[in-house]
Amino acid sequence: MNAAEINNRWQVLQKFASAHFDTDTPDIKILLFLIGVQELGKGPRKFSKRQKEELMHIATCRLFSSMGFYELEGLDQDGWPHWKLIKPIPNYTLLEQEMIIKSLIIDYFEEHLPNSTTN
Numbered sequence: 001m002n003a004a005e006i007n008n009r010w011q012v013l014q015k016f017a018s019a020h021f022d023t024d025t026p027d028i029k030i031l032l033f034l035i036g037v038q039e040l041g042k043g044p045r046k047f048s049k050r051q052k053e054e055l056m057h058i059a060t061c062r063l064f065s066s067m068g069f070y071e072l073e074g075l076d077q078d079g080w081p082h083w084k085l086i087k088p089i090p091n092y093t094l095l096e097q098e099m100i101i102k103s104l105i106i107d108y109f110e111e112h113l114p115n116s117t118t119n
Contacts, residue, residue, distance in 0.1 A: 001103055009117040010102045013109055016116045028098070031105050035059035038112065039081060054080070063104035064089065 001009070017026045021034060036055025037044060039062050047055065061070040061083035070083040092100060109116040 003099055006099055006103050009106050013106055013117045028101055032056040032059040035108055063108060
């Protein structure tokens, strides 16, 4: 996907998420949080600030696993997934990072909620 296509699909995803998850226009952090909750698999509930940060980390690892950077090690005693870094992530520019994360989030939602990023 080129940058224009990513941005167009991102806007569609934001509208979809806003309508389906009862939130204002979600940013990357909110969508990472939602992915983290999905990957945790325990359903929606109250999370501490630390847990919210861990959920976003879980989401980031899950997304970057599709590019071969992480692999799932397993679950801890509380059922939280733990990931292992397989190879270092290149030093992308901030714009490259944003485009890659958006693209990975779009792909994730397409996989789990088809038609979430198409009009």
